Amino acid sequence: MTCDMQTWVGAYVLDALEPDETEALRTHIAGCSICQDEVVSLSWIPALLRSVDLEGIESLGCTRRRAPAGRAARWRCCSAQRPR
Numbered sequence: 032m033t034c035d036m037q038t039w040v041g042a043y044v045l046d047a048l049e050p051d052e053t054e055a056l057r058t059h060i061a062g063c064s065i066c067q068d069e070v071v072s073l074s075w076i077p078a079l080l081r082s083v084d085l086e087g088i089e090s091l092g093c094t095r096r097r098a099p100a101g102r103a104a105r106w107r108c109c110s111a112q113r114p115r
């Protein structure tokens with residue numbers, strides 16, 4: 032089963048919605064078992080994001096590219112990979 036509101040749950044758990052949207056979704060989730068399950072299945076994401084520090088983020092994209100040492104150089108490496 033799916034719910035039309037389900038796609039908003041990801042933004043909800045990341046606290047990325049406007050306050051009125053958050054309130055509307057919270058009300059919906061209280062009465063929707065599908066979205067409740069979605070919240071549970073996504074609830075590890077905010078905790079993961081809080082646990083990742085800057086060094087961890089840098090290491091995700093740049094270790095294989097043998098980026099030069101130094102934080103500034105590594106950030107240039109990261110930004111160069113972004114699509115324009």
Ligand SMILES: [Zn+2]
Pocket residue numbers: 034035036037059060063064065066
């Ligand atoms: Zn729902």
